[in-house]
Amino acid sequence: MGAYFSEIFCGFWSLCIGMGITFREFFSPTVTVQYPYETLTMTARYRGHIELIADDEGRPNCVVCGMCEKACPSDCITLAGEKPEGGKKKELTKYILDFTKCSLCGSCVESCNFNAIEFSKEYNLASTRKEDFHFDLLQRLKDRNP
Ligand code: SF4
Ligand code: SF4
Secondary structure, rough: HHHHHHHHHHHHHHHHHHHHHHHHHHHOOOOOOOOOOOOOOOOOOOOEOOOOOOEOOOEOOOOOOOOOHHOOOOOEEEEEEEOOOOOOEEEEEEEEEEOOOOOOOHHHHHHOOOOEEOOOOOOOOOOHHHHHHHHHHHHHHHOOOO
């Protein structure tokens, strides 16, 4: 008979402990988000795929030196540029990133002396087609600076 009541008491006590934890967590700050309806703010050191940086007029800072292309150990970057008629400097005409091969090592960003590329905060990438991870970074820059 004593064991019977002891079991009931133990069960009730563990229920109280569980409800106490639930009640406490009910008032603690939320650490999860309703993905994909809510988005996250990534930390300063987060590395998404690289992105071109624009100057004040929305043009790429890139001077088409090719250092990032050479520095990439995985051949992810394909870029091209040409001198416009009467112009003195080359202008970027193509900057393609094959993100399927990128290891986010950072060699490209470190090799750039013109503050022309940076890591994006992009984390929301999913696809079953690898072509979707071939990014036209020049077009993306134009889309951001219409
Ligand atoms: S290293 Fe910088 S400036 Fe040179 S091609 Fe790459 S992004 Fe452009
Ligand atoms: S982060 Fe590394 S692997 Fe990715 S594009 Fe830059 S150099 Fe290549």
